[in-house]
Amino acid sequence: MCYRKPPSRQRGVVLIVVLIVVALVAMIATQISSRLLLSERRSTNLQHSDQAWQYVLGAESLAASHLKEALKEDKDKVHLGQAWAKGKFVFPIEGGQLSGEIIDMSTCFNVNSLLFKKRDQQGNPKDPQGGKGGAAPNAMPAGAQLLSKIFEQTLDDVEVTPEALSSTLIDWIDEDNEPFGNDGAEDYQYTALQLPYRVGNGPLGAISELRTIKGFDADVYRAVRPFLCALPDVEYGRINMNTLPPERAVILAAMVDNLSVESARQVLESRPKDGFESEAEFWTAPGMPTDAKANSLGEDRISFTTAYFLVKAEAVVGRGRARVESLLKAEENQSFKVVSRSFAEE
Secondary structure, eight states: OOOOOOOHHHHHHHHHHHHHHHHHHHHHHHHHHHHHHHHHHHHHHHHHHHHHHHHHHHHHHHHHHHHHHHHHHOTTOOOTTSGGGSOOEEEEETTEEEEEEEEETTSSEEGGGTTOOOBOTTSOBBOTTSOBSOOOTTOOOHHHHHHHHHHHHHOOSOSSOHHHHHHHHHHHHSSSOSOOTTTOOOHHHHTTSSSOOOOOOSOOSSGGGGGGSTTOOHHHHHHHGGGEEOOSOTTOOOEETTTOOGGGHHHHHHHBTTOOHHHHHHHHHTOOTTOOSSHHHHHTSTTOOTTOOBOTTTTTTEESOOSEEEEEEEEEETTEEEEEEEEEEEOTTSOEEEEEEEOSOO
16 A cells, blocks of 8 residues: 655645644733733732831821820920921831821911901900901901912912902802802803803812912912912911011911011021920011011910921832821811821822
């Protein structure tokens, strides 16, 4: 019996089929390997991100502990000589590092306190000038007057007036739909825009919300932002003289009669490392005018302690990263509670 060899063309087809099968198997194996590797990396990243998140939450407790110790030592004042005020901290952690800082939130004007009405000992509201009795319907609140004075010192070469900015901010926060004075702006002005929206009719959730209010364009916002903040407590407007930086001397100057910005800066630059020991030491500090006293706009705002602190923390673990800004409030028992958390930088 004799065997006939297959034609060379058939042998070529078989070889091609074998090569294709081998190539497909190699592709499938490569895809499986890539997916396994991707899944492993994703799992590791999720684990690192979760660890980083736990670390930034731990930073809240660490900050609260530092602050609690500071208040134990100095019950009646908060100052820059305390441990919490040493600047940014960096701690090595497994697989990365934890960094952050604690910021005194009584060194800026709380725009949400704009409409807060001062009251006398009998509980009757005072007018914007500090007298008794109700204010005139169109009288600008004391907080708005103070804010206007701050705007006067921080804004140059802008078309909008300080009073107009305060008026539009009043209308954004108050609950009515009546424009405040000639410069106010309520719903009808915002809903007429090309991209319409409505006023907040309540406290600002974040200071960046100013950018949506009439008059606060990019240049104005950039100029006033360092002096302002938005705390959830509408009755909290205190400014801590022991921590107010000299760069914000305009705030102090706006609250004291006959005090220039330059003299206010001198007061803050000459401040003792551990803060003013008493109100008398503050009022007689270098730079203060003779018989200095707070004006009617600042008499209830000048303080030497703080109730709110902002904790900024960031943790990096491997490829995982987490950051948080937590607002802490001091309680009467010297403990601290988290009032709010933000996960995006303004």
